[in-house]
Every structure is written in C-alpha cells, then in structure tokens.
Amino acid sequence: MERRLTAILAVDVVGYSRLMGEDEVGTLARLKECRSEVVDPTIAEFHGRIIKLMGDGALVEFASVVDAVQCAAAIQRKMAEREQGLPEARRIRFRIGVNLGDIIVEGDDIYGDGVNIAARLESQAEPGGICISGTAFDHAVHKADVGFENHGEQRLKNITDPVRVYGVLLDPSKAGKVASPGRRRPRWPIVAAAVAAFVIALAATVLAWQWPRTPHRPSVAVLPFANLSGDPGQDYLAEGITEDLITDLARLSGLDVIAGNSVSAHEGKPPVLADIRRELGVNFLVEGSVRPSGNQIRINAQLIDTASGDHVWADRFDRRAADMFSVQDEMRKEIVAALDIEPSAVEAERMARPPTANFEAYDYFLRGEQAARTGRPPGLREALDFYAKAAALDPSFAAAFAADARTAVYIWRNAFDDVLQAAPARKRAYESAGRALQLNPDLSLPYAMLAILQNVDGRFEESIESAKRAVALGPGDVEARVALGYVYLFDGRFPEAAAAIETALRLDPNLSPIDRQIAGIVFFFDGDNERAIASLERAHDDAPGVGNILISLGAAYARAGRIADARAAVTQGLRFFPNDDSIAGVKMGWAHFRNEQNLETLISALRQAGLPEWPYGFTGEERDRLKGEEITGLVIGHTLRGLAEPGARPAVMQIGKDGQTAFRSTVQFITETVFVNQDLLCEQSENVFGRADCGPVFRRKGEPPFTFVNSRVVFHFSPAD
Missing domain, CATH: 3.30.70.1230 (Nucleotide cyclase, GGDEF domain)
Structure with missing residues (x-):
C-alpha cells in the first residue's frame, strides 16, 4: 500500500x-x-x-x-x-x-x-x-x-x-x-433561530399525532465494480462481486438498497454524485474495482456520501483468489459498520454464510449470472449449462439452484421453447427452487419463483405466503417485491399489489421492461390510469420490439378514454406478434385471475382498443360455426390436412380415437390431447401453462372447407381419410 x-x-x-x-x-x-x-x-x-x-x-x-x-x-x-x-x-x-x-x-x-x-x-x-x-x-x-x-x-x-x-x-x-480567533457569525439572527426552533418543534408535535414515526433509513447504491485486469473475459467476476454485495446488503432490514439494474446506467463513467442522488434517491454510494492476476486478486472499494462527496470509508484487499469469500465478507462488514447499521443476529448469520466452498463452482455460477443477464435465448441456454456445472461441482450450492429456478421461470413465462419446452421448464423451476430451499431456507429468490409458479397454477394462498416469505427474507430484493405485486394482482388485491410495486420502483427506479409491464398492469387494475400509462410507455421505450407491452399500453389508453392512441398502440403491437396478440391469446395467458370478472375488465378495454378476437386477424361468421357433434364426427379419429397461418404453411393433424394427437407443420411439431367441449375443439398440452386451448370450427368457402382457430393457431383443413 x-x-x-x-x-x-x-x-x-x-x-x-x-x-x-x-x-x-x-x-x-x-x-x-x-x-x-x-x-x-x-x-x-x-x-x-x-x-x-x-x-x-x-x-x-x-x-x-x-x-x-x-x-x-x-x-x-x-x-x-x-x-x-x-x-x-x-x-x-x-x-x-x-x-x-x-x-x-x-x-x-x-x-x-x-x-x-x-x-x-x-x-x-x-x-x-x-x-x-x-x-x-x-x-x-x-x-x-x-x-x-x-x-x-x-x-x-x-x-x-x-x-x-x-x-x-x-x-x-x-x-x-x-x-484573531473569533466565533463565526451565525447565518440566522439568534431571535429568528429561536422562533424557527419553536415552529419546527410545534410542527413536529402536530405531525407526531398525524403520522406514524418511522426512523430515518439510510439508502445505498452499489456501482458496478470495474474490471481492471485488462481482460474483458474477467468482467463476470467484477459483476458477480457487485451482485453479491447488493444481495448481502439487501438482506438488512434497516437499509434500502437500490437494485443493480438501476445503477448500471452509471457504469463505466465517473460517478456524478448529484445525478445519482437525484435519480436514485440514495444517501451513499459504493464504488470499487477488481484486479485478478493469476492466483491473486485485489479489490478496492469506497463508500461515498452522495450529498457532500466525502469518502466515509475506503479500503483495499489483497488476497489469494481462493480467499474470495472471506474478502467479500470482510468488505461487507466494514461497509455495514461505516453505514452505522447494526444487523440482527439472524441477518448477520445469513450474510456470513458463504455461497459455496468450491471456488470453481462459484466461477461457473458467476459466468451463468453474466449469461442470464442478457435475457436472450442463447444466453439463457448457456446460463442453465453453467448453473448445472456449478451444482455438479458442489451439490450443496443453494444459490446456483435458486438462479437455475429463476432462469427456468423466465424461459417458461416467455415461452422460449427453443431453449426449453414449457413442461420441462416448469418442472425444472419447481425442482430447482425446492432444492435451493432444502439447502438454504433463508434465500429469498426461490420463494419469489415459487410464488409465481404457484400463482399460475391457481394455488393463490400458497403463492401469497411464498411471496411474503421472500420479502421477509430479502427486504431489499426487487424480485421478491415484484413477485408479491404479481400474486396480489391475480388474487384481485389491487391496492396491496400497487404498494408492493411502488416499493420495487423505489428500490429499482429502472425496472426491467417485463417487470415494468407488470407494474403498469397493476396500476391499470388499481385505477391509476396515469401511472399505468407512464409505466407501460417507459417499458415500451426500453423494449420497443416487444409487442405485448404495446397491447397492454393499448388497454391502459382505452381505460383512460384515449381510444385513438389505444388503437394505434394495438396496431403497432400486432406488427410484432400477430399470432400471440388476440383476445383469445390474452384469455389464455391471463386465465389465472382468481376472479374471472377482473379478466373481463382487461378484455373489455382491449376490445375498445381494437384487439382482434383471433390470431392473424381471423374472423368467422356465427352461422358458419359447427356444433359439437359435427366437430366430433369430423375430427376425432381422423387425419386432417391443410394450411396453417401465417403464410398458409402445409400442416397435418393426426388425431386418434382416444384424442392423442400429433400436429406438424413446416415450423412446428406438437404432441397433445384433443377433445370436444360443447361446441369447441380443445387442445391440451404442456404449452400455454398446460391449459386447454379451445376454439370454434367454421365452414369456409373454397378449399380447404373448414377452419379451426384458437389462441395460437388458424388451421384451414379437410379430413384426409
């Protein structure tokens, strides 16, 4: 030194x-x-x-x-x-x-x-x-x-x-x-200061009767640590140290920690404290650097008061790379002490627990986290492989299983079938979350993921308890707060959902587009059209190629009476995903509302916004619909050949007498069960959360003479046998 x-x-x-x-x-x-x-x-x-x-x-x-x-x-x-x-x-x-x-x-x-x-x-x-x-x-x-x-x-x-x-x-x-020495002149005359003190005291007395007392809570943001090795391949190490520090600090009930997603906007440039204080609303900033070199690693870190620019604490740690966990523990303890926070015994024990004793497993885990942050299918596929390697090297590595569950849920919710089909993604998410909690029941992330899985499965009480447990274990965990808002939303408890989302936004003013879309929908159902529109517009700005955000925005515009804007948003959204964005698609994707009337509120707004009833803009006349017995005789036990939208692709649907079915087109192969429910033909598979996807069959002019339509398919067909 x-x-x-x-x-x-x-x-x-x-x-x-x-x-x-x-x-x-x-x-x-x-x-x-x-x-x-x-x-x-x-x-x-x-x-x-x-x-x-x-x-x-x-x-x-x-x-x-x-x-x-x-x-x-x-x-x-x-x-x-x-x-x-x-x-x-x-x-x-x-x-x-x-x-x-x-x-x-x-x-x-x-x-x-x-x-x-x-x-x-x-x-x-x-x-x-x-x-x-x-x-x-x-x-x-x-x-x-x-x-x-x-x-x-x-x-x-x-x-x-x-x-x-x-x-x-x-x-x-x-x-x-x-x-000569002398006292500095006070900035206020003594009488004025005395009067002001009286007024402040009086105001404090009045407010004490009106508002519950809440102690001042310090808040901190952790800038992404800089990689000083000169090798971009080591970026994952600096990113991992940053995320671990954020996660540890977020476990403290007496501290507000801004999520790394919001702080990343300031990465790679000198911190402008006034901007950080204004944008993130934090009292303190942690910044640092990592310099790995062979078997050695050097970590520098400092804690800065964002109001004054003072360095409240700074230190440098030179250790063997194998001592990484002890370095992180020492750094975290010093930062917590400098913030003048006293962790509870339980919080101290949780933070002191190293994630793994196997540094090679930890290295794979950090590489997985870097790949998962891309949010893209190739990165997600790579992340799952890295987590599996980490877990193989250390079967007791709870954080690796938790991260695996989070990634599998993300794949499942976004229907990234080219990474992992819906059924195995759901199964993997449940198993990984459960394994993580067996190994470390104090982790918040697995509970947050279980909450979402349970909610979609209709296990509402369990999902709320899981989300509450996640928040209790990680008061500063943004994913836990969003999960709580999500499960309250579908349970119909909109004020509670809005409160959870507001906390998430305070912890992470730059929520990811998918979480900001959830925020917008929560505000929509809570009756706050202005905030709903602002959230969804921001989500669209951050992810302009995601069509379903525009569909949600169209609903918010319609609810606010801005019909022209609503129709423009829906029209633009349909250009991105014409197959997914339809009333039928929304009914399938949002079917886990506990109260069906809440779903109807959304559907009504979307109809005002001009969202078509069926994919690809298909329309059919009621007089041309087949009855249930006609559908049964036409399709059950038969092979159907025809053309699937979009683009009239050749397709075949082979349906056994027991309903076991294989659907093949030039771009898709699905095995499923088909059955007739009243006047609807239904497909049941592990796609779309395992729900039965039902739709009508219409007669049509020309060849092929029939059309089957549901939330995902428009299939013009004729029986081949």
Whole structure:
C-alpha cells in the first residue's frame, strides 16, 4: 500500500442542483466554459493534478500546499470577476477546501483522511470562499498572497479528531495578515433561530399525532465494480462481486438498497454524485474495482456520501483468489459498520454464510449470472449449462439452484421453447427452487419463483405466503417485491399489489421492461390510469420490439378514454406478434385471475382498443360455426390436412380415437390431447401453462372447407381419410 503526504484541493459548485433544475443545458455550457477558461488553466499554472471530476466538483492534488492555496485563491478571484455582471441567482460560485495530509494511493485514485478532511473543509467554506486545515495553514502562512481568519478547532463529520480551520481572506489588503480567533457569525439572527426552533418543534408535535414515526433509513447504491485486469473475459467476476454485495446488503432490514439494474446506467463513467442522488434517491454510494492476476486478486472499494462527496470509508484487499469469500465478507462488514447499521443476529448469520466452498463452482455460477443477464435465448441456454456445472461441482450450492429456478421461470413465462419446452421448464423451476430451499431456507429468490409458479397454477394462498416469505427474507430484493405485486394482482388485491410495486420502483427506479409491464398492469387494475400509462410507455421505450407491452399500453389508453392512441398502440403491437396478440391469446395467458370478472375488465378495454378476437386477424361468421357433434364426427379419429397461418404453411393433424394427437407443420411439431367441449375443439398440452386451448370450427368457402382457430393457431383443413 503506497502512502504519501500531499496537498489536496476539493472544490464544488454552490447550488448545483438548483442551477441545473432551472437551466440544465445553459448551466452545463457555462460550467464547461468555466473549466476550460478558468479552472483547468489555473490548476495547470500551479502544477496541480486533477484526480477526479464530478458533475458538481473536482479533487486536485498538489506537491506544494502553497501552490494549492495560491491556486484556490486565483480561481475564486477570477470567478468573482467573471460572474460580477450576472444576477445573483445565476452566478456560478465555488466552495474550496485545502488540506495537507496523508493519503493512500491506488492507481490514479487517492483515498484516506487526507482526502476526507479536504472535502469536509470545502463544505465549511462560504460561497466563493476557501477553508484550509491547520496543517495547510502552517506551511502557507506568509508564503501566499492571501490573509487568514482563524476559525478555531472544528468537529468535522466522520473525522475522529478536531481540525484547526482557517478561512482564506482574498482581499489584497488582507494579504499576509492573520485575523484573531473569533466565533463565526451565525447565518440566522439568534431571535429568528429561536422562533424557527419553536415552529419546527410545534410542527413536529402536530405531525407526531398525524403520522406514524418511522426512523430515518439510510439508502445505498452499489456501482458496478470495474474490471481492471485488462481482460474483458474477467468482467463476470467484477459483476458477480457487485451482485453479491447488493444481495448481502439487501438482506438488512434497516437499509434500502437500490437494485443493480438501476445503477448500471452509471457504469463505466465517473460517478456524478448529484445525478445519482437525484435519480436514485440514495444517501451513499459504493464504488470499487477488481484486479485478478493469476492466483491473486485485489479489490478496492469506497463508500461515498452522495450529498457532500466525502469518502466515509475506503479500503483495499489483497488476497489469494481462493480467499474470495472471506474478502467479500470482510468488505461487507466494514461497509455495514461505516453505514452505522447494526444487523440482527439472524441477518448477520445469513450474510456470513458463504455461497459455496468450491471456488470453481462459484466461477461457473458467476459466468451463468453474466449469461442470464442478457435475457436472450442463447444466453439463457448457456446460463442453465453453467448453473448445472456449478451444482455438479458442489451439490450443496443453494444459490446456483435458486438462479437455475429463476432462469427456468423466465424461459417458461416467455415461452422460449427453443431453449426449453414449457413442461420441462416448469418442472425444472419447481425442482430447482425446492432444492435451493432444502439447502438454504433463508434465500429469498426461490420463494419469489415459487410464488409465481404457484400463482399460475391457481394455488393463490400458497403463492401469497411464498411471496411474503421472500420479502421477509430479502427486504431489499426487487424480485421478491415484484413477485408479491404479481400474486396480489391475480388474487384481485389491487391496492396491496400497487404498494408492493411502488416499493420495487423505489428500490429499482429502472425496472426491467417485463417487470415494468407488470407494474403498469397493476396500476391499470388499481385505477391509476396515469401511472399505468407512464409505466407501460417507459417499458415500451426500453423494449420497443416487444409487442405485448404495446397491447397492454393499448388497454391502459382505452381505460383512460384515449381510444385513438389505444388503437394505434394495438396496431403497432400486432406488427410484432400477430399470432400471440388476440383476445383469445390474452384469455389464455391471463386465465389465472382468481376472479374471472377482473379478466373481463382487461378484455373489455382491449376490445375498445381494437384487439382482434383471433390470431392473424381471423374472423368467422356465427352461422358458419359447427356444433359439437359435427366437430366430433369430423375430427376425432381422423387425419386432417391443410394450411396453417401465417403464410398458409402445409400442416397435418393426426388425431386418434382416444384424442392423442400429433400436429406438424413446416415450423412446428406438437404432441397433445384433443377433445370436444360443447361446441369447441380443445387442445391440451404442456404449452400455454398446460391449459386447454379451445376454439370454434367454421365452414369456409373454397378449399380447404373448414377452419379451426384458437389462441395460437388458424388451421384451414379437410379430413384426409
């Protein structure tokens, strides 16, 4: 670990958020000019080195503390002259802090109390002013063309010992002088402060009667750790360490943790703390890096206060790669301690449990997680293979089974039959989730996946209990919150579903498109059309090629009375998936509503939006429909030949007398059971969640003379025997 004594200058923009809120484009342009014309040239003039740039500030290192103080003074004088003609509210002004102290050097970055004190001093400075530490003053007094005012010893946040603080006097007439010690003038007159204190106390008393007391909860986001190995093939390791840390922290009931999906937007670029605080609403940010090298691994991490930019904690871990789990455990404990959170005994035990003792199995698991994050069939297929390898190497690796269950559920819900057919995907999901809970009953993810499986199977009470258990085990687990919203939705408990989704959105403002679609549908049923439309529009923006999101959006538009927009959305959605998007398809895919009337609410809105009754826009006349006995005599025990939509592809349907059936076309082969229910012909297979897919048979003009239609097929046929 390299250490050195150096001078640190910390600078930030006063009222940055307000300036950006009033004129984002203009403020950015003016700040860019200030940097290029004032700040950067002045830093270069005094031999400074810019360590880090933030949207509202910078950290600069100097070999000489006199140069640092001279640079700070020159910047403030030039800025005062430059902004003089502007209205007060539009002026760009800086606060600057300077410290001489010991720092830790890591690559191009620096850490330690030397840095933290400089940042704290900057926050003590007046707008347009400078504060320096006693160590900096001792070297710069009488050597810089400024004066100083002694502010005495000050207690700075998260700094153990008091620090001597001096204000810098920029007036040339004060150069070389040191003003006598004195108390800093309060910003409010004493009487006004007393009155304000009374008003605040009174307000607090009133509010105490109106609102339940809730302690302040810290919140944190974990930036994706950087891979410093130079080998992109090691990215999965950095991603895995990031996800493991998020998962561990999310187990703490006293901490809100933003999901990695939302934080990923800031990956690969210097963190702009003001943006992160505004977009994610977090108090703290964790950032770090991973550098694997042979059998060794180095992890750097730091915890930053997003309001002040202070480094609350920083450390570096050099270990053997085989000691990865102990490093992660140590890092997590230090971060939790720095956040001043006391885990319960149960939480501490859960977090301390390593996922596996087999590093090779863990490596396969991390590769699987990287592949699964693509959401694409090739990646999902690869992920299942990696999880299987991890489980084979360590049959007690519960997290690998849980991840396998999550991936199988995703494949099943999205009907990725080219990865895994519906029946084996469902079976694998149930088995993997069950195995994960046998091995580690404290994992939240398997319960969340079981909740979805049980809900679709109509086991409503069990699904709600599973989802609640998932949330209890992982208060910060976004998947658990979405699963709870999902099962409440289909149970008809819409306010509870909306509350679960709102929590998920707070933990992950950038939900995945599929989860944001669920959010939109929850708000639709909860009667909040505005939020439903906003959620579904955002889901469509994030995944413009997913047609069923547009169909859901069409329903929300129709419910809000925006019929033209509803029809436009449905028309656009049908261009993507004309076979899946029909009233019949929605009835099949959404049949697990506990109350059938809720499904009718959705169907009614979709009919208003112009969604066709059958796939591919097929329509049939009621007078041409066959009765049940006619259908039985026509199809049962016969081979049907004809053409399947779209594109009139040749197809054959061989139906035995017992209903056992094989359907073949140029692109599909399905084995199933066929039967007649009243005046409908029904197909029963493991597809579409194992539900019977029933539809009418129509006479048609021309050849072939009959058409069978249901949620997935339009088959024009004639009996071949």
